[in-house]
Amino acid sequence: MRILLVGAGGVGSAVVPIAARRDFFDHIVVADYDRSRAEAVVSEQMEAADRAPERVTVPGRAASERVTVPERPATSRQAAASERAAASGRFSAIGLDASDEAAVEAALREHRCDVLFNAVDPRFDMPLFRAALAAGADYLDMAMSLSRPHPSRPYELPGVKLGDEQFAMSPRWEAEGRLALVGMGVEPGLADVFARYAADHLFESIDEIGIRDGADLVVEGPGGQEAFAPTFSIWTTIEECLNPPVVWEDGGWHTTEPFSEPEVFDFPEGIGPVECVNVEHEEVLLVPRWVKAGRVTFKYGLGAEFIEVLRTLHKLGLDSTEPVRIKGVEVSPRDVVAASLPDPATLGDRMRGKTCAGAWIKGAGKDGRPREVYLYHVVDNEWSMREYGSQAVVWQTAVQPVVALELLARGAWKGRGVLGPEAFDPVPFLDLLNEYGSPWGMREQ
Amino acid sequence: MRILLVGAGGVGSAVVPIAARRDFFDHIVVADYDRSRAEAVVSEQMEAADRAPERVTVPGRAASERVTVPERPATSRQAAASERAAASGRFSAIGLDASDEAAVEAALREHRCDVLFNAVDPRFDMPLFRAALAAGADYLDMAMSLSRPHPSRPYELPGVKLGDEQFAMSPRWEAEGRLALVGMGVEPGLADVFARYAADHLFESIDEIGIRDGADLVVEGPGGQEAFAPTFSIWTTIEECLNPPVVWEDGGWHTTEPFSEPEVFDFPEGIGPVECVNVEHEEVLLVPRWVKAGRVTFKYGLGAEFIEVLRTLHKLGLDSTEPVRIKGVEVSPRDVVAASLPDPATLGDRMRGKTCAGAWIKGAGKDGRPREVYLYHVVDNEWSMREYGSQAVVWQTAVQPVVALELLARGAWKGRGVLGPEAFDPVPFLDLLNEYGSPWGMREQ
Numbered sequence: 001m002r003i004l005l006v007g008a009g010g011v012g013s014a015v016v017p018i019a020a021r022r023d024f025f026d027h028i029v030v031a032d033y034d035r036s037r038a039e040a041v042v043s044e045q046m047e048a049a050d051r052a053p054e055r056v057t058v059p060g061r062a063a064s065e066r067v068t069v070p071e072r073p074a075t076s077r078q079a080a081a082s083e084r085a086a087a088s089g090r091f092s093a094i095g096l097d098a099s100d101e102a103a104v105e106a107a108l109r110e111h112r113c114d115v116l117f118n119a120v121d122p123r124f125d126m127p128l129f130r131a132a133l134a135a136g137a138d139y140l141d142m143a144m145s146l147s148r149p150h151p152s153r154p155y156e157l158p159g160v161k162l163g164d165e166q167f168a169m170s171p172r173w174e175a176e177g178r179l180a181l182v183g184m185g186v187e188p189g190l191a192d193v194f195a196r197y198a199a200d201h202l203f204e205s206i207d208e209i210g211i212r213d214g215a216d217l218v219v220e221g222p223g224g225q226e227a228f229a230p231t232f233s234i235w236t237t238i239e240e241c242l243n244p245p246v247v248w249e250d251g252g253w254h255t256t257e258p259f260s261e262p263e264v265f266d267f268p269e270g271i272g273p274v275e276c277v278n279v280e281h282e283e284v285l286l287v288p289r290w291v292k293a294g295r296v297t298f299k300y301g302l303g304a305e306f307i308e309v310l311r312t313l314h315k316l317g318l319d320s321t322e323p324v325r326i327k328g329v330e331v332s333p334r335d336v337v338a339a340s341l342p343d344p345a346t347l348g349d350r351m352r353g354k355t356c357a358g359a360w361i362k363g364a365g366k367d368g369r370p371r372e373v374y375l376y377h378v379v380d381n382e383w384s385m386r387e388y389g390s391q392a393v394v395w396q397t398a399v400q401p402v403v404a405l406e407l408l409a410r411g412a413w414k415g416r417g418v419l420g421p422e423a424f425d426p427v428p429f430l431d432l433l434n435e436y437g438s439p440w441g442m443r444e445q
Numbered sequence: 446m447r448i449l450l451v452g453a454g455g456v457g458s459a460v461v462p463i464a465a466r467r468d469f470f471d472h473i474v475v476a477d478y479d480r481s482r483a484e485a486v487v488s489e490q491m492e493a494a495d496r497a498p499e500r501v502t503v504p505g506r507a508a509s510e511r512v513t514v515p516e517r518p519a520t521s522r523q524a525a526a527s528e529r530a531a532a533s534g535r536f537s538a539i540g541l542d543a544s545d546e547a548a549v550e551a552a553l554r555e556h557r558c559d560v561l562f563n564a565v566d567p568r569f570d571m572p573l574f575r576a577a578l579a580a581g582a583d584y585l586d587m588a589m590s591l592s593r594p595h596p597s598r599p600y601e602l603p604g605v606k607l608g609d610e611q612f613a614m615s616p617r618w619e620a621e622g623r624l625a626l627v628g629m630g631v632e633p634g635l636a637d638v639f640a641r642y643a644a645d646h647l648f649e650s651i652d653e654i655g656i657r658d659g660a661d662l663v664v665e666g667p668g669g670q671e672a673f674a675p676t677f678s679i680w681t682t683i684e685e686c687l688n689p690p691v692v693w694e695d696g697g698w699h700t701t702e703p704f705s706e707p708e709v710f711d712f713p714e715g716i717g718p719v720e721c722v723n724v725e726h727e728e729v730l731l732v733p734r735w736v737k738a739g740r741v742t743f744k745y746g747l748g749a750e751f752i753e754v755l756r757t758l759h760k761l762g763l764d765s766t767e768p769v770r771i772k773g774v775e776v777s778p779r780d781v782v783a784a785s786l787p788d789p790a791t792l793g794d795r796m797r798g799k800t801c802a803g804a805w806i807k808g809a810g811k812d813g814r815p816r817e818v819y820l821y822h823v824v825d826n827e828w829s830m831r832e833y834g835s836q837a838v839v840w841q842t843a844v845q846p847v848v849a850l851e852l853l854a855r856g857a858w859k860g861r862g863v864l865g866p867e868a869f870d871p872v873p874f875l876d877l878l879n880e881y882g883s884p885w886g887m888r889e890q
Contacts, residue, residue, distance in 0.1 A: 033772065228760045312757040315673045317785040324784040327478070329774050336781040339769040340762040 001025040001409040004108055004137070006098050006128060007119035008032035010233060010345035011142065011185070013041045014390035014398035015119065016091060018436070020045055022402065024409040028091050029111045035095030042093045048389065098124035104131035113137055115408070117401060121235050122146055123321070126165055129180060133169070138178055138408070140401055142185030143236060144282045147243055154244050155257045161246065162285050163418075170418035180418045184404045185397045186357045186377065187213055187298075188282035189421050190433070190440075194359035194375035195283070197426035199291045202373060206293040206363035211283045212374070214267040214274035214301030215355035217381060217392065219347050228305070229347055231355070231393040234338050238319045241302065241310050245278035248288045248296035255280075259307055263299060267356045268443050269378045274301035283359075286420035293363075313337060348391030351381045355392045360445070372445035379438065387437070396438075403432045446470040446854040449553055449582070451543050451573060452564035453477040455678060455790035456587065456630070458486045459835035459843035460564065461536060463881070465490055467847065469854040473536050474556045480540030487538045493834065543569035549576035558582055560853070562846060566680050567591055568766070571610055574625060578614070583623055583853070585846055587630030588681060589727045592688055599689050600702045606691065607730050608863075615863035625863045629849045630842045631802045631822065632658055632743075633727035634866050635878070635885075639804035639820035640728070642871035644736045647818060651738040651808035656728045657819070659712040659719035659746030662798035662826060662837065673750070674792055676800070676838040679783050683764045686747065686755050690723035693733045693741035700725075704752055708744060712801045713888055714823045719746035728804075731865035738808075758782060793836030796826045800837045805890070817890035824883065832882070841883075848877045 005012055005028050012030065019028060032038035096107055098120045104127065108116060116132040118125065118141035125145045132139035144163035151159060166182055173180050183189060191211045199206060221227025230237060244255035259277040266273045276299035287296045302310075313319045318337055323330035358376030365371030381392035388395055404421070407413040412428045421429075430440055450457055450473050457475065464473060477483035541552055543565045549572065553561060561577040563570065563586035570590045577584035589608035596604060611627055618625050628634060636656045644651060666672025675682060689700035704722040711718045721744035732741045747755075758764045763782055768775035803821030810816030826837035833840055849866070852858040857873045866874075875885060 308753070309757055309761065312754055313761075316754065316758075316782060318763065318782065320785065324781060326776050326780050326784050329776060331771050331774060331776050331781060333781055333785045335771050336769060336776060336778055337761060337763065339771050340765065340778045 001115065001405065002111065002113045003028045003115050003117050003405065004031060004104075004111060004113040005029065005117045005119055006031045006096060006104070006124075008034075008038040008041045008093075009119065010343070010391075010394040011398045012119035013044075013345055014388065014394045015117070015402060016041050016045045017048060017388045017390065018395075018399050018402045020049065020090070022406060024406040026090070027111075029107070029113065030091060030093045031096035031098075031107060032093075033095070033097055035093065038093035038095065042091045045091055099127050101127040101131045101134075104128055105135045108132065108135035108137050115140060115405065117405065118142070121233065122239070129166055129169070132180070133173060133176060133178065136176065136178065139180040139182075140184050140404065141182055142189060142397060142401060144182050144188070144285070146239065147246075147280065149244055150255070155255055158244075158246055158253050158255050161253065162280065162282050166418050174417040177416050179408070179415045181404060181408070181415070182418060182420060183282040183286050184401050184421050186400050187211060188286055189397075189400045189404075190377055191283050191357055191359050192286050192421040193424075193426045193429050194440075195287045195291050195293075195361070196422040196424075197430060198359065198361040198373065198375060199293075200426065202365065203361060203363045203371065204366055204368055206291070206361055208295040208297070208360075208362045209283075209287055209291070209293045210296075210360040210362075211281065211298040211358070212265045212267070212276055212301075212360050213299070213357050214265060214271060214276060215353060215393070216267075216271045216274075217351055217353035217355055220350045220352070227350070228309070229342050229344070229350075230306070231344050231347060231351065231391065232397075233344065234341055235334055238310065238313065238334055238337070240280050241300070241307075242314050242319050243280040245280045245298070246284050247278065248284050249294070253284070258310075259302075261299070265299070265301070265360070267301070268374065268376055268441065269354060269356065271354055271356055271378070275303070276301045277307070282420075287422055289420060290422040345391065345394055348381060348385045348389070351385075351391055353392075354378050354380045355396055357396060374443045374445060375440065376443065377433075377438070377440045399433070399436055399438060403429060403436060406432060446560065446850065447556065447558045448473045448560050448562050448850065449476060449549075449556060449558040450474065450562045450564055451476045451541060451549070451569075453479075453483040453486045453538075454564065455788070455836075455839040456843045457564035458489075458790055459833065459839045460562070460847060461486050461490045462493060462833045462835065463840075463844050463847045465494065465535070467851060469851040471535070472556075474552070474558065475536060475538045476541035476543075476552060477538075478540070478542055480538065483538035483540065487536045490536055544572050546572040546576045546579075549573055550580045553577065553580035553582050560585060560850065562850065563587070566678065567684070574611055574614070577625070578618060578621060578623065581621065581623065584625040584627075585629050585849065586627055587634060587842060587846060589627050589633070589730070591684065592691075592725065594689055595700070600700055603689075603691055603698050603700050606698065607725065607727050611863050619862040622861050624853070624860045626849060626853070626860070627863060627865060628727040628731050629846050629866050631845050632656060633731055634842075634845045634849075635822055636728050636802055636804050637731050637866040638869075638871045638874050639885075640732045640736050640738075640806070641867040641869075642875060643804065643806040643818065643820060644738075645871065647810065648806060648808045648816065649811055649813055651736070651806055653740040653742070653805075653807045654728075654732055654736070654738045655741075655805040655807075656726065656743040656803070657710045657712070657721055657746075657805050658744070658802050659710060659716060659721060660798060660800035660838070661712075661716045661719075662796055662800055664792050665795045665797070672795070673754070674787050674789070674795075675751075676789050676792060676796065676836065677842075678789065679786055680779055683755065683758065683779055683782070685725050686745070686752075687759050687764050688725040690725050690743070691729045692723065693729050694739070698729070703755075704747075706744070710744070710746070710805070712746070713819065713821055713886065714799060714801065716799055716801055716823070720748070721746045722752070727865075732867055734865060735867040790836065790839055793826065793830045793834070796830075796836055798837075799823050799825045800841055802841060819888045819890060820885065821888070822878075822883070822885045844878070844881055844883060848874060848881060851877060
């Protein structure tokens, strides 16, 4: 498998050291608008390979938590020697403008890539998605094509939904015999795999699937004080948090006001209770297409300070993606916000704490009795920094698509058309995630 | 008098219709980085002249207020006919980069201007100030050269203070026999005139001069809801509110934390109580140079929402004037904030309410007994829009330097070197302000 990885930002740069330990692919071309950024990611990997550890350690779990780690192999022991030997030949870097469909198609052809792995902002989904189809490549992303609010009733009804533009082209992907695997990060992605796993193996019927994301991460600023520094792409966070959140209920989708229905969720492994609010997210659009559930929601533990920041950005129009003109130069305010904040990928050394992604499922168990579980994945920043040199949030996002690509490369996952993660058998995915050294967990509620 | 007015933004564009009704000057060249903006201001004035009212009406005062309007002529009756006749020949527009000292000097010479009237952000003070000196012109601004915080103890001690760079050059202005009248807007400006008036005519000795600025202005957004839309230059507001506020006390200056010492001040003419906080402002630096007072402070009625917005901008680094790089383009985040918000000068039609600037003076009266007065100037947006087509805050700022220029043109004010408004006799200023149709008031506390 030859992969064109578009985007050497937080997640893109975390993908490389994860993939470097695996042998399922032949080559990854790292592409970025800023060629030097792609080159830096590749050359860092070369240097890291020279000092690679012999094995991956599995993070310890808090003994106090009532955790069920499924009894499947939970260790990854790919030989570090082969990794070192192969590293230099397996990665290369190019400059590429993700908005230039023709250039992306040409790059896929020139580098004979089988799959385009999209690791840029979702505003570039459609040119990348179309370029892959045109070049006869498969496609994978971690966030779906963007929504547009309902023109007259934005906080009641969806307008154009996340992924609508992509799903509309599914017949063409099917006709070409190619696969577009959309929403295959951690959320969406692993969360969708959890939903399918619960439906297949834990529940007879499901009342609600509530994706819940929370963390106790703190970032130290200069002088040791806690700093305001988002741990994930602020561009994407603004997009998902300020759009009307979407909810699946009674066989249909509806929207609400931003930050609606606050609820305190108790996250596992010592993270503890975090207030979560409704956010627009792909799982709500993806899960009901393949998994039967009465209700699907997504709530994010943003915290009061972050909500206030987002509200203020919106109040000032700084969330806007429409360019403003300054002395003859055009820039979008949201890009300026992103450029003014520290790059989330660089924060790992100043971060402490854990991040948790998961699916909280309520319904009737296989025995017909009420059951409630939280299937989750926790990454401790200290562990991901030590093992991979990547901070927890981007590492947690980056590992999932690598697992998915390995399943596709090995033929364990197969499909054609535009499909979400819940369209596939969840068991090989969850097994392989354990093998990557980052096990998932389950808590009976 | 021939005037080079640099800046056709909020205040600059409000200056033109005020000056158009006066005959003290021969010509005003309106200059802006964006030439078309300067041209628009001039051509609007031409059109306005064709429908000019025959006289200026004096705003009514709330009968319930205990107000003393000094018994001086309070009406302005310049003939509208002569205004119309002269308008076309008295204003012209040019493009000019305020940061280009040589170009500004050349423009002053080419247009034979006697005075440079600076109506741009204070970051351009020094090139304009030097260009005027080099061209042998007088100079007037409404905000002084910028401060820089103390390197190690920013919230205790001043570093480079507002105006320090300008005052350092005073000997050269004196030697050239030219005048730089600095801080001659409303605050600083009229507030400084009030301080001098109190010292000359109302007090034997002064304990404290507290400049207090508050308003009850609201801006209607689309759909009639109250909108967040600053009524004055956000660039300047960020600068003055996020810098360490400065206080004069015990014969010296010290600084505090931003937004310190909140206090509720009851503003006159129906505005009512507003919470005010310390802000870095020129009056605190200017007043003690010419007026003896135990303490000088500046507090601004920002309101909780505005303070939260400013804190958030600071937290995200969006107050920064250092450029960030976005796809090969460099922009300063603060410029993007300004460009994202509506132009304050265009808000007049959607604004309601009044703005008040004034000086609250406590000490011993001429009879030696304790006395406390608030000398103030209120502008009602409804009045300024009707009379001048300018919103209240920019109009209130714009009228003061026009009054000052008229006093200089007529020889009522004379000076050489770098001088603040309190260096001059306040009586002719306050008389002429009344004659402009916008009387000041005094409240015994």
